[in-house]
Amino acid sequence: MRSPTDWLPSEIAAAWEGWLRCRTVSDPAALASVSEDAARIAADAARVTCQQAAERLTDQDDTWRDAARALAAWLDKAHAAEQAAPHLVRVKAAQKWLKATHDEIRADRMRPIAEDAQRIWCNLRQQSNVALGPVRLGGSGTQRKVALDVTVDDIDAPALGVMSQGELHSLALSLFLPRTFLPENPFRFLVIDDPVQSMDPAKVDGLARVLALLAEHRQVVVFTHDTRLPQALKYLRLPATVLTVDRRERSAVRVRSGDDPVKQALNDAKALARTRDLPGDVVARVLPGLCRTALEAALLEPARRRLLGRGLPHAEIEQHIAKAHKLTELASLALYGETDRVGETMTDLTRAYGQQATDHIRWCNKGSHEAVPVHDAEEIIRRTADLAKAVRAL
Secondary structure (H helix, E strand, O other): OOOOOOOOOOHHHHHHHHHHHHHOOOHHHHHHHHHHHHHHHHHHHHHHHHHHHHHHHHHHHHHHHHEEEEEEEEHHHHHHHHHHHHHHHHHHHHHHHHHHHHHHHHHHHHHHHHHHHHHHHHHHHHOOOOOEEEEEEEEEEEEEEEEEEEEEEOOEOOOOOOOHHHHHHHHHHHHHHHHHHHHOOOOEEEEEEEEOOOOOOHHHHHHHHHHHOOOOOOEEEOOOOOOOHHHHHOOOOOOOOOOOEEEEEEOOOOEOOOOOOOHHHHHEEEHHHHHOOOOOOHHHHHHHHHHHHHHHHHHHHHHHOOOOOOOOHHHHHHHHHHHHHOHHHHHHHHHOOOOOOHHHHHHHHHHHHHHHHHHHHHHHHOOOOOOOOOOOOHEEEEEEHHHHHHHOOO
């Protein structure tokens, strides 16, 4: 018999070696005993090895059985997918159509907002060199976002990197305010807190126009500490109700009509006229100044309108106004946009409102520097109010 091979288990190999050693026994009785023991050991080792092999085969069968079931299930699906392959082209085409239709519907719903955003930005940008391109919705699911095309001097640029704080604020308003126009919006009013922040004067004018546009469809309530917005509403002749909210002692809140500068000066003049036992020289000193203040405020509105109509920037407009030291020069600025046409201005005012109007302007101008006679305070105040009303309409 040959020696056991290397691949046999150690127990079988040992029993085989014991069986082979029987050949070295020559005594028949001893050989019978040794061979019987060797045969029994070899049989036991073979039986144990067979049992272990059977168990390993069973384990492998159990392991592969789950894989076989999964493979069989996959094959069923694979056969079904193969049979359905002709329909896949149509399904993909349907998916493509649904996505395109979804994007189209979304773009249609976004279009009114985008158009209104463009219109509002055109009002708010004023002299800004930043242009707003198409406003689109991008992304899908939870990754949706608004895509903005912004150019600076016709060069593409990222919005956040090139826009000032005032421009970003104006851009935010341009994107937010159009939602108030939507028919789906159930609210018939709009409340805005301090929209003037960080805006230059030109953008404040644009904001006033935008708010007036919104007010045609919604009630607009604006809270602001900045007086430039009510001033812009006045000289742009935009209708608005201005209320002043004061916090008084013990945090008592008082709401009163926000009088414009013309009305406030006239009210102060009326209060002066009603004051009893007031010395005549005091009235002669104070009343002309109050009347002049009312006329200055009234003339500033057409002056700003005229200069704005010529396309001048606000900084240059304020320089023109600062040069009008006299009331007659301010009147010239209101009529002609220049301060050095006083003669023509007085002639035109006399022709339009009579000699009494130009005499009253000269009286106010003179009275702000020296005492002038005051014969009838109430009549003077009335003339001032009439003239202020007339020049505000220039």
